[in-house]
Amino acid sequence: MFILYDIIFILFALMYFPYLLIKGKWHKDFLSRFGGFSKEIEERLCLKPNIWIHAVSVGEILVVLGLIDKIKERFVHYQIVCSTVTKTGYDLAQTKLPKDVIVVYAPFDLSLSVRRYIDLIKPRIYISSETEIWPNIYTALANNNIPVVLINGRISDKAYKGYKGVLVLTRKVLKCVQAFCMQSEMDASRVLSLGADSKKVHVVGNLKFDVDIDAEAISLKKLGFSSENKILLAGSTHQGEEEILIDIYKKLSAEFKDLRLMIAPRHPERAEGICQLVQKSGFHPIKFSKITVEKMNQDAIVVVDSIGQLRNLYSIAALVFVGKSFVKGGGQNMIEPVYFGKPTFVGPRTDNFKDVTRVLLKENVLVQVKDPEELLREMKAMLQNPQRQKAISQTGKQVLMSYRGATVRTLRIISDFLKD
Numbered sequence: 001m002f003i004l005y006d007i008i009f010i011l012f013a014l015m016y017f018p019y020l021l022i023k024g025k026w027h028k029d030f031l032s033r034f035g036g037f038s039k040e041i042e043e044r045l046c047l048k049p050n051i052w053i054h055a056v057s058v059g060e061i062l063v064v065l066g067l068i069d070k071i072k073e074r075f076v077h078y079q080i081v082c083s084t085v086t087k088t089g090y091d092l093a094q095t096k097l098p099k100d101v102i103v104v105y106a107p108f109d110l111s112l113s114v115r116r117y118i119d120l121i122k123p124r125i126y127i128s129s130e131t132e133i134w135p136n137i138y139t140a141l142a143n144n145n146i147p148v149v150l151i152n153g154r155i156s157d158k159a160y161k162g163y164k165g166v167l168v169l170t171r172k173v174l175k176c177v178q179a180f181c182m183q184s185e186m187d188a189s190r191v192l193s194l195g196a197d198s199k200k201v202h203v204v205g206n207l208k209f210d211v212d213i214d215a216e217a218i219s220l221k222k223l224g225f226s227s228e229n230k231i232l233l234a235g236s237t238h239q240g241e242e243e244i245l246i247d248i249y250k251k252l253s254a255e256f257k258d259l260r261l262m263i264a265p266r267h268p269e270r271a272e273g274i275c276q277l278v279q280k281s282g283f284h285p286i287k288f289s290k291i292t293v294e295k296m297n298q299d300a301i302v303v304v305d306s307i308g309q310l311r312n313l314y315s316i317a318a319l320v321f322v323g324k325s326f327v328k329g330g331g332q333n334m335i336e337p338v339y340f341g342k343p344t345f346v347g348p349r350t351d352n353f354k355d356v357t358r359v360l361l362k363e364n365v366l367v368q369v370k371d372p373e374e375l376l377r378e379m380k381a382m383l384q385n386p387q388r389q390k391a392i393s394q395t396g397k398q399v400l401m402s403y404r405g406a407t408v409r410t411l412r413i414i415s416d417f418l419k420d
Helices: 002-023 030-034 039-045 058-074 087-096 111-121 135-143 157-165 167-174 185-193 241-255 268-280 310-314 335-339 351-362 372-383 386-402 406-415
Strands: 050-054 079-084 102-105 123-129 148-153 179-182 201-203 230-237 259-265 284-287 300-303 319-322 344-346
Touching (some): 030 102, 030 111, 039 102, 039 111, 050 058, 058 087, 079 087, 087 102, 123 135, 135 167, 185 201, 185 351, 230 241, 230 310, 241 259, 241 268, 241 372, 259 268, 259 310, 268 284, 268 300, 310 335, 319 372, 335 386
Parallel strands (some): 050 123, 179 201, 230 259, 230 319, 259 300, 284 300, 319 344
């Protein structure tokens, strides 16, 4: 079965590589995913026994930061190896993780690549953030008696349908997992229906609620705005959503003269194209990197062209829209703006954050809309209701704090497989 899987994977890769080249996602370290570590990393891997933690991209990296701190504090005789898939995830991991954490790209799920990684890392445990099921990795780890623990586990509607479509393979792979730390009862129910052993499935909550959120001191004046301005921040937007927000802003700004729009795309490399879109819409685009040297006129729209700024900008916004919830779907993390007490809006497609969305809607600190017309109405109503804004500002952080605790519960389960 796994030989066939390898062949299918290679054929898919051959078709996918041209896409990487066209989209500019190919980078010099890409081939390291076959197991070609540098001599320096190979030497560091031999210094201590290793705990291997996998976090796909930026969102997962941010989620595991607190857990990694707890693991390092508890298991001082081990070192952490963190693998990720995307370049943005890799760059963030290099910046945010402690310097003694070894950051690598994850292996391609090919038998030879996986065996090479396991031989070099020799992990005492493999911890995977969220529910990514890789047949060759999990099988090879199990064959080497290395426990596999899924943390912050969730199964989206799309993933659930996909896993059910290859149920024979899914069940075989899930047998390799020693513990499933799931976000919610629904996620636990789904992984059980896919073949997980009920004795290994635990509902521990969502690690996203435990993320420590802080922001650098930043002010409207420092960014070139006046103290009367109110920022409508469109964060983590995907292609197609910028048009929606620009149109809404055009209508809102006719009534609310002090309102200003900032767009922070999920992929900053799209900034140039968004600037062109802003200009075609009749506004003046200003890149965030140039914000202090250009005059902030009423027709200015700021486009964020660098990574790592979004959290700081959430802290000064008046209204926030969180993207990937209208066009592409799945959603992005809406916890950060809620933490800062900001009226936060999302579109209808937040499948990747079902549990978070459910909690925040129940606590009345999130507004979910079905279409752009409703988003315009809800944002207008919010701007007309200072009392509602104040209520959200006072309760957002308190709500999030009440749902904490998943990190401690997850660490307790991980500890069953490691010695202090």
